[in-house]
Amino acid sequence: MHKFTTTNHRLCVIPLVLTVLFTLSLIQGCAPVAVDRAAVIAPEPPPPSRPEARPIKPGIRFAWKPGRWEYAQKKKRYAWTPGQWVRIQQPYHHHWVPGQWRQVSQGYVWTEGHWR
DSSP states (O other): OOOOOHHHHHHHHHHHHHHHHHHHHHHHHHSOOOOOTTSOEESSOOOOOOOOOOOOOOOTTEEEEOOEEEEETTTTEEEEEOOEEEEOOSSTTOOEEOOEEEEETTEEEEEOOEEO
């Protein structure tokens, strides 16, 4: 006769929990994207990024923040904002993750970059 122990129970529950978590992560990836009401929404995608020459790095505690296209709603067009060196936030091993334009049902919205 098979003896049911706490260890056996845990071994049965772990795959179930992992399956549920995996399924929830897939569902979350398919969910509609919420757009902040203050977000600028562009009707068309931005032009391709421009190649940039980086000036000399001003110091060891700086990271390059690449240039990007900004959408001016009043002018109804994109304008290029050049890249720049930005001071690294503490701790010093962080790096800058560039922002990106992403498509939503209303058009294209900018997701700001962040430190990682």
